[in-house]
Amino acid sequence: MLRNKQFLILLIPIFLISCNHQVNKESGINNLDGLLTQLPDPPVDYRTAPLWDWNEKINEEDIAFQLQKFKEGGLGGVFIHPRPGLVTDYLSDDWNKLYKYTVEKGKELGMKVWIYDENSYPSGFAGGHVQDRFPDSFQNGSGLGLLKISSLSDTSGLNLRV
Numbered sequence: 001m002l003r004n005k006q007f008l009i010l011l012i013p014i015f016l017i018s019c020n021h022q023v024n025k026e027s028g029i030n031n032l033d034g035l036l037t038q039l040p041d042p043p044v045d046y047r048t049a050p051l052w053d054w055n056e057k058i059n060e061e062d063i064a065f066q067l068q069k070f071k072e073g074g075l076g077g078v079f080i081h082p083r084p085g086l087v088t089d090y091l092s093d094d095w096n097k098l099y100k101y102t103v104e105k106g107k108e109l110g111m112k113v114w115i116y117d118e119n120s121y122p123s124g125f126a127g128g129h130v131q132d133r134f135p136d137s138f139q140n141g142s143g144l145g146l147l148k149i150s151s152l153s154d155t156s157g158l159n160l161r162v
Contacts, residue, residue: 044110047076051116055085063102067109077112082119090119090127
């Protein structure tokens with residue numbers, strides 16, 4: 001019992017901070033009592049929404065089945081995450097049709113659907129579409145490096161932004 005109370009004591013400030021202390025009239029969460037009454041069965045906006053890997057042949061029947069199971073499992077939504085193995089070409093007409101279907105099915109089930117538009121790595125790769133259209137982009141990028149200096153006078157000639 002003590003552990004549950006400790007967990008709630010930690011959870012409540014995190015929850016309130018994540019909501020930016022805004023009153024959410026739709027969910028009834030505008031004070032501690034509202035929060036505590038919603039914890040056992042939170043509104044969709046406060047439920048888990050995991051990455052949903054699309055890494056095989058996707059079709060409407062599978063989408064409907066999986067979304068229904070996600071809903072039954074208590075999820076509030078999903079982030080569609082295209083991954084290597086995806087048979088439907090990323091950003092093709094078929095892919096966009098299936099994405100649109102997923103959004104519509106999610107609305108029907110009262111769930112949120114987002115896209116995680118990284119199809120593979122690195123960020124901005126877009127499943128090879130960027131490199132295909134802009135071959136020279138393959139050799140360009142930005143990154144971080146470590147540069148040790150002993151004083152500010154050592155920074156002359158460096159382009160430092162603060």
